[in-house]
Amino acid sequence: MSKRTIEKKILLPFLLVVILPILASGLSSYWTVSNAYQQQMFLATEQTIDSWFSIQERIRGYRDDGRINNDDYEELLGELQVEVGDLQPLTPISAEQEVRPDGWTRLDDTLIGKQHWVYVVTDPFTSIQYEYPIELSVWTEAMQEVQKYTVLVVIIASIIAVQLTIILSHHIAKPIRKLAEFCRSIGEGGTTLPPEHVYQGRRDEIEILGESLKEMIESLEQKNDSLKQMKDFQERLLNGTLLGIYTITLDGQILLKNEKWKRIETSVPTFQDKVDRWLKDPHQESEVQEQWQLESTNGRKDLLVKKVPLEDSEGSIVALLCTVEDITSVKRIETKIETINRLTSLGRLSAQIAHEIRNPLAGMKTTSQVLKKRLTLDEKERQLFNMIETEIDRLNKTITKMLVFSRPREANREIVAFMDVFRESNRLIEQARRSKGISVIERIDPAVTVYIDRDHLKQILLNVLINATKAVDAGGRMEVKAYDNGPYTFVEVTDNGSGITKEDLPKLFDPFFTTDTKGTGLGLAVVQQLVLQNDGEVKVESNPGEGTTFTLIFLRNEGKEVGAENSND
Template identity: 25%
Template sequence: MKFRANLILSVFLLVVTPIVITSLVTMEAADRALQAQNLKTGYPLSLEKIEIARLRENIVYIVIIGTVVSLTGAGIFTSELSGSVNKIKQGLDNLSHDANTAIDVQRGIMGEIATSINQLAEKLRETRSHRDALLECSPNGIITIDKFGKIILFNPAASSLSGIPPGTALGANYQEIGLPPALVRPLAAALTKQPTDMTKEEIISRPDGNSIAVAISTSSLHDEEETVGALAIIIDLREKRLLEAQVLRANRLAGLGELAAGIAHEIRNPLTAVKGYSQVLDDELELDDPRREYTAVIVKEVNRLDRIVQGLLDFARPSASRFELVNLNQIIEETLVLIAKPAFKHRIELRKEYGEKVLAEVDKDQIKQILLNLFINAGQAIQDQGTIRIVTEQKEEQAVIRIIDSGPGISQAIIDKLFDPFFTTKEEGTGLGLAIAHQLIELHGGKIEIHSRLNAGTEFKLILPLRQGSDLNV
C-alpha cells in the first residue's frame, strides 16, 4: 500500500505537475500571441473565438494528462497483479516440498485464491497426518513398491516383523535388502499381475536368525491402463498361535489332570502297603543283616514314588488360592532363606535389584512354591561359579519378577517343552515342578516368560496383576 501511494505521488510530481505547469505557461503564451496577432492585423478576435482556442488547447492537455495517469494506473495494477501471481506461484512451489508452507494472503481476487489454496493445503495436511498416524500405529506391516521395485512405504510394523530398519528399506529395491523369500515371491507376482492367494500363512526368517509366523496378503496397484506398483500387508500371527497353543495345552492338561488324579489314588494305596511291610521286615532283621540294605532301598524308592504321586495330586487339583495384598520383595526374601545353604552361597552370588514396595494380591504360599522351584533350577543350571539376579518392578497394573542366571542357557526346543508334565532334563527330576509353577501362576491371572540364549544365561519373567479380578494387560 505504501509503495503504491509513493508511486502515484511520484507520477504526479514528475509527470502530471510539469504538464500542468507547461499547459498554463503555454496558454498564457497563446493568449499573448493572439493579442499580438490582433494588433498586427487590425482585426480583433472575438471573446468567443479566444475561448474556443483556449478550450482546444485545454482538451489537448487533459488528454495528455489522462493518458499519462491511465498508463501509470495500468502499470501499478499490472505490477501488483504480477507480484501476487508470483507469490502464489512461489507458495505452490514451496508446498510441493513442504506441506506446512502458507501463502501470504493478498487483497482482492488474488487474496481469495491464496486463502482457498491455504485451506486446501490445511485439509491435505490433516489427511496426511491421519494417514501417517494410521501407518505408524498399525500392528500390521505395510509395504508398497513402485513398478520398478523401489520401496515407497515401509511402516514400523513392517520393520519390526522383517527385522530390516526403515532407513535401509526406503528407496531401495525390495529384492536387494534381504526381505524373506516368502515375502519377495508374492510381491514379484503382484507386480506382474500373476494370480496370488489373497492371504497366505508363512514362517519368515529374519536377518537376526529368528523365525515368526505371519499371514501375507499382496495385491497389485494400478491405474486405468497399467500396473504402477504392489502392496503387501503382513499380519503377525504370534499372538494367535500363542493363544491356540494355550487352548490346546489347557485342554490337554485338563484331561491329563483327571487321569493323574485317578492314577495317584490307585498308586498311593499299594505304595503305603509296600512301605509298611518293608519297615516290618526291617524291624525283624538283625542290625548287621545285609538284607537291611534292601529294605532301606525299598523305603527310599517308595518315598520317591510318593513324592511323584503327591506332585500329580498337586498338579491335578491345586489347593484353593487365598489372595492378600503383600510385598513381593518380602516373599522373595523369605523364600531365599529356604535355599541359603553354605554350598549355595559359596558358588552363587545373589544380586538383588528390588523396586520400591512392589505390592500385589497373591497367595503367599503358592508364590513361594513358584519362586523356590525357579531358584533351585537357576542354582542347578550354574555348574561352578555364577550369579543370579533378582529384579522386581511395578509397571502400571502389573508386578514383574525377573530371575536371571548366568548358566549355559536353554535351547528353544527345550523351552517349548519346559512346562509339559513329566518333561525333565535332570536324572532324578519328576518333570512336575515347572508344570505346577506354570499352573499356579495362571491361577493368579499371570504368566511366565522365558528368554534364553545358549552360553548367555536364562531369564524367567513372572508377570502378575496387582489386583485379582482385574484384566492383565500383557
C-alpha cells in the same frame, strides 16, 4: 511473463488510436494549406502575366502613336521581361513544339513532394503562345513558414497524447499486473486475499475481477480447510490402525508409510530389507500373505505380512500395497492356550495314574511294615524291607506332586511384597546352597510388589531357585533381580551353571522332562502352570556352558493379563 508485457500490449494500441488521428489531422491540414498555397501561386502568376501583357500593349500603343520609336520600344520590351516568383521569364513556344491549350498543365514527374507545372498563355495582341514553368514543393521555406505552427501543434499534441497514453496504460496495467502476480502466488500455494486497494473504488471490470478473485480465494480456503481436515483425519486413521501400511510404485517411489510401519521398521532391523526383496518378486498379479519370524530389539517377533497389487482404471498394475501386523501377542496367547490345554490333559491323566498307583503303594507299605515286625529278619533282610519303604515313600512324593500338578489350588491373588516372599523361599534352600558354596547376589528393590497368590509365588520361586542351585557347580554364583517396569514386575534369576542346549529349551516345561537323574521333571511344569494361573509369563534364556536366566513377569497391581497387549515396538 515479463514485467512490462501487459503495459506494452495496452500502450501500443492506445498510441495507434490516439496518434494516428492527430497525424491524420496534421497531414490533412498541411495538405489543405499546401493546396491553398498552390492556388495562390497560380493566381499570382496569372495576374503577373496578365499585367505584363497589359503593359506590353500600352508600350506598343506608345510606339504606334509615335510617342516612342522602335529602338525605345525594343529597349522597353527588354526591360519589361519579368520573372514570376524569381523564376525564369516567359518563353515563346516555337512552331516545332507541341501545341498546348492555354492554362495550367502538370508535367509528369516521379519526385515525391514536388510538382512541375507549366502555364501556357497566348498573347492577345500577337497571338504568340508563351509558356511559364513553375515548380511547387510541399517542403519549401514558404510552406514551412506557413505550416510551422501546424507542425508545432501536431508535435505538442502527439507528446501529450503519448504521455497520457502511458499514464492510462499504467493505470490499467498496474492492477492487472498485481492481480496476475496474486494469481501466480495462488499457483505456488499462497492463499492470501488480493490487496483491496488495487481494485476497490475503480468501478470497472478490474474491480469485478478483484472481487471475483477474492470470492474464489475465500472459497478455496474453505475447501482447503475441508481437505486439510479430511487429510488429518485420514492420517490419524492410518496411524491409529493396528496394521502397518506401506505403498510403493513399481519403479520404487514410496507413496505411503504409516507410523505403525515405521515403528516395526525401527524395532526390526532386517524387516525393510526383507520387504524390499519380497516386493521385487515378478509375480505380482495376486494377493500374497506370509508369516515371518524376525529378531527385534526386544526379542523375536511374529509378523503377518500381505501384499496387494493396485491397478489403474485400465487394469494395469501401477503400485503395490503392503500391510504388516504384529501377531507376537496373538502367537503368545495361542502358545499359552496350547500349553494350558496340554497341561490340563496331562493333569487329568496324572490324576488318574496317581489314584491308580497310590492305593496299591499304601497297601504295599503296610504289608512291608507288618512283615518286618512279624518275621525274624537278619540285618541284611531288614535293610531290604527299609529300602522297599523308602522307595514307596519316594513314589508317594512323586504322586503327591502329580496330584498338585493335576489339581492346582485356585489362585487367591493379592498385592504381595516380593522381598518378604523371596526371603521365605530362600531360607528353604539355604542349606543346600551353602553346602555347594554358592554365592547369591540380590538386586531387589524393597518397594517391588506383585499381584499374585502368595503361596503360588513362594512355590514358583522355590522351584526356580532349586533348579538354579542344582545347575550350578560348587563355588558358583546366582543373581536375583526384581524391579518394576510400567505396570509390570520383572523377576530375573540368573546362574552361571552348565546351561541348557537349544534342543532341550522347547521341552523345558514339559511334565516329566528332566536332565537330572534324581528329578521328577515336574518342578518347572508346576512353575509354568502357576505362572499362567496368575496371568503371568515365564521366559528362559540359556547358553550352554555360560548359564541360564529365568525371567518371571507379573502384574504389579490388578489389571490386564501380561502379554495380552499388542506390541508396538
